Every structure is written in structure tokens, then in C-alpha cells.
Amino acid sequence: MYIEPSLMPRASTTSMPATTTTTTTTPTKMDTLHAQEEEMNATLQEALTCTTCTLRLTKASMRRDLEAGVYDPSRDPPFLHLHAKAYSSEEDGDDHDSDYFDSDDSASASRSENQSDSGCYSEEDDDEDDDEEWDEGEGISPLSKPTRKQIPRYARLITPLQRLSYQSCVSDVHDQGRKQGLEPVKAVKNDEEDEDRRFAYYQVDYHIRLHDRARCSMLTLCRDIEDVRQLRGWEVEIRQLDAAEAGVVDYSDPTTTSTTTAAAATTTSAENELFTVHQTALWKRRWRLRQRRVNEARRKWAQIMAERKRQREQLLLERRKMFRAKVKLYTWKEGDKVMLRELDL
Incomplete structure (x- = not known):
């Protein structure tokens, strides 16, 4: 049997796309800081509008957290935060209740007295030491100097409506505690501050921290109660x-x-x-929300797999078009060459 292939493959009529260079921009420290603060602001809004959480806190836990440094009302954020190590305020006499969520009126009074902004009514960061800490990350050589990194705070993105909602939550918790006949009022430093008021701030700050951890903790990876x-x-x-x-x-x-x-x-x-x-x-x-996210992820994954299948089929078709050849099969019959068939490979 004699085989006469067409040695020249048919060239593809499709033109090859021009190579384009894509530049990938790495996120800067400011971009990362802004993303963290946006997440904190979303958590704050979620906690201020929450009506389902029922907390059972005691003043003993507040005193314990204050003594251990876990909670500091003059700090922003007041609890030790997940996004960054919390820092203590260096201002003397700035130990009032949840300063970073004070109203605009108290903020104006603070500006006029101290001529320095603190907390969430700080529009500009004049003192870099208040917003930065030494970056003690892994892999730093002992011979190199640690760089400064900025700390995410609630102050930069909080809105006046959120400030008002925060103070309203504190007032509601404070009034509810008085109606329930909690411990009598005890003066801490002056007539304006008392332990009941501080405890109301502590409960609201604790609630905000609870919602923050609900977004960031490993508990979000658990699918069921066994996990x-x-x-x-x-x-x-x-x-x-x-x-x-x-x-x-x-x-x-x-x-x-x-x-x-x-x-x-x-x-x-x-x-x-x-x-x-x-x-x-x-x-x-939040089991309904988790189930909805699982269903959404499965739907997106099904779309991705269908798209990948279509792309593989299209790529295989293009390759067949580029490397196609004709092969003719001949045989000899009574001294003559007779073609049997023609194949496309």
C-alpha cells in the first residue's frame, strides 16, 4: 500500500493576538490600611444596628479587662484589636469614657481646651506617633531598622450619624441598667463619671468587638456544630x-x-x-447567612467549571485547525495506482 501525504499543513487563518504587557500594582500600606478601616466601619455599622445579640456582662469582667489592659476606653479601638496591636494613649487626663465616639459638641470643647484632636473626631493626624507603631514583622534582619506602620482606627471613617447612634446605644444600655436595679452609682474620678456610665460604654464596645471577631475569627470556617x-x-x-x-x-x-x-x-x-x-x-x-453563602459559592463554582470546559473545547478546536493535514491512501491494482480514500488528520 502506498501512502502519499500532503506534507504542507494547512495554515490557520486566525491571526495570533498581539502580546500585551500587563503591569500588576501591589497594594501599598495606605491601601491596606484603608481596606482594614472600611472593614472596621462596616463592623461598627452592623453592631450599632444589631437587635438580636443578648449580652450577659458583669462589672467584674469590666474591672478585670481594665486592670489587664484588654480594655481601655481612651484607646481607638478600645479593645485589643485583631487588625493591629492596640496602643495606649499618651495624653494625660484623657481617660474619659470611649473618647473616640464622643459627640461633635464634646469634640469641639476638647479642641478648644487642648488644641489637639483625639479619637474619632480627629480629621487630620498631626502626631504620627499616635497613629504609628514599630513594625516588628517576621523576617527582619537584626541589622535593619524596623519601619513604622499605621494603625487602623475607627476615627477616620466614622460618620456623624454613627457617632450619634453610638451615644444613643450607650444611653439606652445605661438607662436599662438603672431600671434593672444594678449596683449603686459610684464616683470614679469626678461627678461626671461613674461606674455605671463606664459599664454602659464597656457593654457597647464589647458588642462592637463581638461583631468584629465574628467576621475575623476561625469560627467563620466552621460548617456545623461538629466543627x-x-x-x-x-x-x-x-x-x-x-x-x-x-x-x-x-x-x-x-x-x-x-x-x-x-x-x-x-x-x-x-x-x-x-x-x-x-x-x-x-x-x-447566622446559619441562614452561611447557607446562603455556600449556595452562592457553589453556583459561582459551577459557572467557573462550565466556562473552563468551554475554553478547553475552544482551544482544542483551534489546535486542530492549525495542525490539520490530508493523507491519501493508494493501492496498486493491475499495475495502476488506485486511490482508496482521503483522510483529514
């Missing part, structure tokens, strides 16, 4: 390791003493005891 149990079991094991580590003092580190390690362990346990209960309750109430 929650496994996560809690892992946290118990880590807590036991932290308790054991608290008794070990690294004398080579001048900032680590038996007092600081014990305080860190106390802070961790005190922070997680009641907070875990509230966080799990909020997670359970």
Missing part, C-alpha cells in the same frame, strides 16, 4: 500550653518576667471565658 466542637477542643489544648508556658520565664528577654507572663495567661483566659459563649451564639444565629 465548632473540634475548634473548641483545639483551643482548650492551646490554652493548656499557654498556661504551662506562663510559668517559664525567659531571662534572656528583658521584657519577659514572671509578672508579664502570668498577666498574659490571665488575660487570655479571662478574655475567652465569656466571649466564647457570646461568639458561638452569634455564629448559630
Whole structure:
């Protein structure tokens, strides 16, 4: 049998697309900071409009968090935040209740007296030390200087309506506590501040922090209650390791003493005891939202797989068009060459 192929493949009529260079821009520190503050502002709005959370807090927990440094009403944010390490205010006498959410009138009075903005009514950051801290990230050489990084705050994006809503929430919690016959009013520093008022701020700030952690914690990865149990079991094991580590003092580190390690362990346990209960309750109430997100993710994934299948089929068709050849099959019959068939390869 004789085979006579057409050696020259048919050229494709489709023109190759021109190569274009795409430049990818890496997000700057300011972009990352702005994204974090937008997330914080969304969390704040969610917490201020929430009507389903029921908190069971005590003044003992507030005093414990104040003593341990977990909660500081003069700090922005007042609780130790997930996005960045919190910092203490360096201003003397700036220990009033939740200064960063004060109303515009109190802000104007503060400006006239101290000529310096603080908290959420700060429009411009004049003092860089208040907004920045040393970046002690991993992988920094001992020979290089650490750079400064800015701390995300509620102050930059909070709206006047959110400030008003915050103060309204504090007033409602304060009035509700007085109606329930809580502990009598105790003066802390002056006639304007009392423990009941501070406790009202603490409850509202705690609620905001609860919604913030609901967006950022590992609990958001749990699909069902079995995942929650496994996560809690892992946290118990880590807590036991932290308790054991608290008794070990690294004398080579001048900032680590038996007092600081014990305080860190106390802070961790005190922070997680009641907070875990509230966080799990909020997670359970959001099961409809989680199911809706799962269904949406499955729908998007099905669309992606269908698009990938179409692209693979189109690519295979283009390759067949570019590398197509004709092959003719011949045979000899009675001394003559006779073509049997013609094939497209």
C-alpha cells in the first residue's frame, strides 16, 4: 500500500493576538490600611444596628479587662484589636469614657481646651506617633531598622450619624441598667463619671468587638456544630500550653518576667471565658447567612467549571485547525495506482 501525504499543513487563518504587557500594582500600606478601616466601619455599622445579640456582662469582667489592659476606653479601638496591636494613649487626663465616639459638641470643647484632636473626631493626624507603631514583622534582619506602620482606627471613617447612634446605644444600655436595679452609682474620678456610665460604654464596645471577631475569627470556617466542637477542643489544648508556658520565664528577654507572663495567661483566659459563649451564639444565629453563602459559592463554582470546559473545547478546536493535514491512501491494482480514500488528520 502506498501512502502519499500532503506534507504542507494547512495554515490557520486566525491571526495570533498581539502580546500585551500587563503591569500588576501591589497594594501599598495606605491601601491596606484603608481596606482594614472600611472593614472596621462596616463592623461598627452592623453592631450599632444589631437587635438580636443578648449580652450577659458583669462589672467584674469590666474591672478585670481594665486592670489587664484588654480594655481601655481612651484607646481607638478600645479593645485589643485583631487588625493591629492596640496602643495606649499618651495624653494625660484623657481617660474619659470611649473618647473616640464622643459627640461633635464634646469634640469641639476638647479642641478648644487642648488644641489637639483625639479619637474619632480627629480629621487630620498631626502626631504620627499616635497613629504609628514599630513594625516588628517576621523576617527582619537584626541589622535593619524596623519601619513604622499605621494603625487602623475607627476615627477616620466614622460618620456623624454613627457617632450619634453610638451615644444613643450607650444611653439606652445605661438607662436599662438603672431600671434593672444594678449596683449603686459610684464616683470614679469626678461627678461626671461613674461606674455605671463606664459599664454602659464597656457593654457597647464589647458588642462592637463581638461583631468584629465574628467576621475575623476561625469560627467563620466552621460548617456545623461538629466543627465548632473540634475548634473548641483545639483551643482548650492551646490554652493548656499557654498556661504551662506562663510559668517559664525567659531571662534572656528583658521584657519577659514572671509578672508579664502570668498577666498574659490571665488575660487570655479571662478574655475567652465569656466571649466564647457570646461568639458561638452569634455564629448559630447566622446559619441562614452561611447557607446562603455556600449556595452562592457553589453556583459561582459551577459557572467557573462550565466556562473552563468551554475554553478547553475552544482551544482544542483551534489546535486542530492549525495542525490539520490530508493523507491519501493508494493501492496498486493491475499495475495502476488506485486511490482508496482521503483522510483529514
